[in-house]
Amino acid sequence: MAGTTTGAPTNVTQKYNQGGIGESTLRPDGTLKVTGEFAYSSDMWHEDMLWGQTLRSTVAHAEIVSIDTSEALKMDGVYAVLTADDMPAAKNYGMEFQDTPILAYGKVRHHGEPVALVAADHPETARRAAAKIVIEYRELPLITDEASATAPDAILVHENRDDHHAPFVPHPNIVHHQPIQRGNAEEAAKKADFIVKGEYTFGMQDQAFLGPESGLAVPAEDGGIDLYVATQWLHSDLKQIAPCLGLPEEKVRMTMSGVGGAFGGREDISMQIQASVLALRTGKPVKMVYNRTESFFGHVHRHPAKLYYEHGATKDGKLTHMKCKIVLDGGAYASSTASVVGNASSLSVGPYVIDNVDILAIGLYSNNPPCGAMRGFGAVQACFAYEAQMDKLAAKLGMDPVEFRQLNAMEEGTIMPTGQPVESPAPVAELLRRVKSRPLPPERQWESSEGADVRALPGGLSNTTHGEGVVRGIGYAVGIKNVGFSEGFDDYSTAKISMQVINGEAVAVVHTAMAEVGQGGVTIHAQIARTELGVQQVTIHPADTQVGSAGSTSAGRQTYMTGGAIKNSCELVREQVFEIGRRKFGSYHPAWATEELNLEGGKVVTNAGEVLASIVDVLEDEVVSVEEEWRHQPTEAFDRVTGQGRGHVQYAFAAHRAVVEVDTELGLVKVIELACAQDVGKALNPLSVVGQIQGGTTQGLGVAVMEEIIVDPKTAKVRNPSFTDYLLPTILDTPTIPVDYIEMADPKAPYGVRGIGEAPTLSSTPAVLAAIRNATGLELNKTPVRPEHITGT
Structure with a gap:
């Protein structure tokens, strides 16, 4: 493993506020966020602004018989009450196809769907007015699972589908249907000495x-709208908003506001169109801010899934075949379900060599809450299942679970089930070796010379045990995640780089539409500009739609794509600077024309280091400015029958070892450690790399033991839309997360980078489940693991 580097929070270079590629510069917004001074989108204010409020459906599937807004309109301070009949142009929007109403018309399809809007001079007035709107519903039968969705007499969630997937699905309630066939799984199964099957449920x-969700819409004098919003993809929003407002895109000017996290939940439209419609109707600025309960209804979630797997192996441990069916519930509207299905199917084998596969993934329409993008994007659900299968097979074979995985691990050159070769390093076996070789945390950490520390026990400060009935478990998992947009999507990013002299110093300005949602792009972009242009002063221009698209901040793609665009545009700026220098000074020094030149430390230098x-x-007094699009290698859609095709740009890999303590009497779990090893290609900012890995790991921990939106199967209503009942890991739940990263460059990527933040969300969840199984001996085939799953009560 020559050339690899180990990284951890304690050993990264601490050079803050300045520096180039490979240095740990601090985030420019970090201090402001920690001190509470950072301006998020919900902090925006405008003179004479109104407040918008949404009225949402109280039932999951029903005809709208009537809407009476008369009492709301009579209230003092109310400026507008709008329903679907008041929409100025197109009534529907959507990322992949337009099946989502701005406001429901005809019927509602899920609990919490927007039905009416209010604008008032005070947020409480707007809320009280919304409560006075009277809606009469006639409830309809519910579609809640695969059986009810695909029954011959099933009611249709969408009666008139109009999308490019429709001809390829076996039922109108299936959004997308993706098989993958390679080799002959049936024949290979006959040669297997051991076969294991499993049925898994992902919450x-x-x-x-x-x-x-929040934003501010300001009507403009030209009849357009200026929209300040927290989102993940400005230009995708723009393409959906403009038709709904009946405006050309140039009259919808969008500016990125402070974003308090995203993880996929801001890829879809939330309040953008609604605030804009109210602003255009009233002629006043309109601010909308969701409370926490409304936020649960106002964005998509991770798809819940049912996964059915079969694996076979020979007695010497080689995998013979894999069969699987993955059913993802996309809820009432399509969002990005089709793409999630493509990811789940193409990555369902995991980071293993299996020549014979029979795979099917489907995404459903239902009356459950809409689901779409979330960190890991289909690969998370698949990893939970295939890693449980690896442990089952290892146990049947009597093999160490890590050695079994290493024996079957893919590597560079492996052919994926889709027929696509892995064309960059795939150090799966090495990542597993690293997490396994790490020293284990001490046993019985709750005991010390000063007395018991209950914080290290299951139940923590609840003081439920002093160690009796507590059993340790250790589990391993590894995953594979694609990086970048897939299946023929025109994935590109744009960067405008300007360079000029201000107050006697060379200054670079980086202008992109990249959404900074916490991933640290604002830091990386400045580092790239410093490296490529040899300047210290770099200004990051606010992201907006006055520059070309940067695509979505998702799929681990922004450092690769927008970073690549910045690098490319900086190189073009650099050449223009050299050309200006040749024009001014070339006749005085032949090196201008004959040598390869560089920009270093504010100077033009030759290869020999001579300052020109x-x-x-x-x-x-000259200003050099370049705005260019940049693209990666092209991809193609998977074949609708065989699933073959070069569908992905790049792959990322991460492995985890989980160490847990389980109170077997009460069913409580304490995760002691979640060690991670990951290939990052090139650590452009080591401190940020470690933070991303630890953040993704913690998100995977949450879904392993506590996070789940509970939907009542009888009513399709959400039962826990608040942080009181939807539990998240706190600092007391978060274990030690040692990180061991290696740098094995992808030769096709800028600086050799790989996407980082998504991969650890895959393997952390199954590693925790494996550790709990190891401690209890239970099968535990559902996330999250609850106390009753362990105690059987």
Whole structure:
């Protein structure tokens, strides 16, 4: 493993506020966020602004018989009450196809669907007015699972489908249907010495970002709208908003506001169109801020899933075949379900070599809450199942679970089930070796010379045990995640780089539409500009739609894609600077024309380090500016029958070892450690890399032992839309997370980078489940694990 680097929070280089690629610069917004001074979208204010409020459905599936807004309109301070009949142009929007109403018309399809809007001069007035709107519903039968969705006489969630997936699905209540066939799984099964089967259930997880949906819409003198909003993808929003407002895109000007987390939940539209419609109707600025309960209804969630797996192996431990069916519940509207299905199917084998596979993944329409993008995007659910299968097979074979995985681990050159070769390093076996070789935390950590520390016990400060009935368990898991948009999507990013002299110093300005949602792009972008342009002063221009699209902050793609765009545009700026220098000074020094030049420390230098001129002298009063799109290697859609195709750009890998203590009498779990090893390609900012891995790991821990949106199967209503009842890991639940990263560059990526934040969300969940199984001997095939699953009560 020559050239690898171990990284951890304690050994990264501490160079803050300045520095280039490979240095641990601090986030420019970090101190403001920690002290509470950072301005989030919910903090925005405008003189004479109104407050918007949404009225949402109280039932999951029903005809709308009537809507009476008369009492709401009579209230003092109310400026507008709108229903679907008041929408100015297109009534539907959507990322992949337009099946989602701005406001429900005809019928509602899920609990909490928007039905009416109010604008008033005070948020309490708006809420009270919304409560006075009277809606009469005629309830309809519910579609809540695969059986009810695909029954021959099933009621249709969408009566008139109009999308490009429709001809390829066996039932109108299936959003997308993706088989993958390779080899002959039936014949290979006959050669297996051992076969294991499993049925797995993955719960609905919420992104649970801390900053709720919010934004400010300001009507403009030209009849357009200026929209300030927290989102993940400005230009995707723009393409959906403009048709609904009946405006050309150039009259919908969007600016990124402070984002309090995203994790996929802000890829879809929430309040953007609603606030804009109210602003255009009233002629006043309109601010909308969801409370926490409304936020649970106002964005998509992670798809709950049923997964059915079969694996076979020979007695010497080689995998023979895999069969699986993955059923993802997409809820009432399509969102990104089709793409999630594509990911789940193509990554369902995991990071293993299996030549014979029979795979099917489907996404359903139902009357459950809409689901879409969330960190891990279909690969999380699959990893939970295939890693449980690996442990089952290892146990049947009498093999160490890590050695069994290593024996079957993919590597560079492995052919994926889709027929696509892995064309960059795939150090799966090495990552497993690293987490296994790490020293284990001490036994019985709750005991010390000063007395018992109950915080280290299951139940923590509840003081439920002093160690009796507590059993340790250790579990391992490894996962594979694609990076970037897939299946032929035109994935590109745009960067505008300007360079000029201000007050005697060369300054670079980086302007992109990248959504900074906490991933640290604002830091990385400045580091790239410093490295490529040799300047210290770098200004990050606010993200908006006045520059070309940067795509979504998702799929681990922004450092790769927008970082690549910045690098590319900086190189073009650099060449223009050299050209200006050649024009001014070339006749005085032949090196301008004959040598490869570089920008270093504010100077133009030759390969030999000879200084030709300062950048300040070269530019003087000139401004160099370049705005260019940048693309990665093309992909293609998977075949609808065989699933074959070069569907992905890049793969990321992470492995975890979980150490847990389980109170077998009460069913309580304390995760002591979640060690991670991950290949990051190139650590552009080591401190940020470690933070991303630890954050993704914690999110995987949450779905393993506590996080789940509970939907009543009889009514399809959400039962726990609050942080009181939807539990998240706190600092007391978060274990030690040692990180061991290696840098094995992807030769096709800028600087060799890989996406980082998503991969650890895959393997942390099954590692925790494996450790609990190891402690209890129970099968535990559902997330999250609850006390009653352990105690059987």
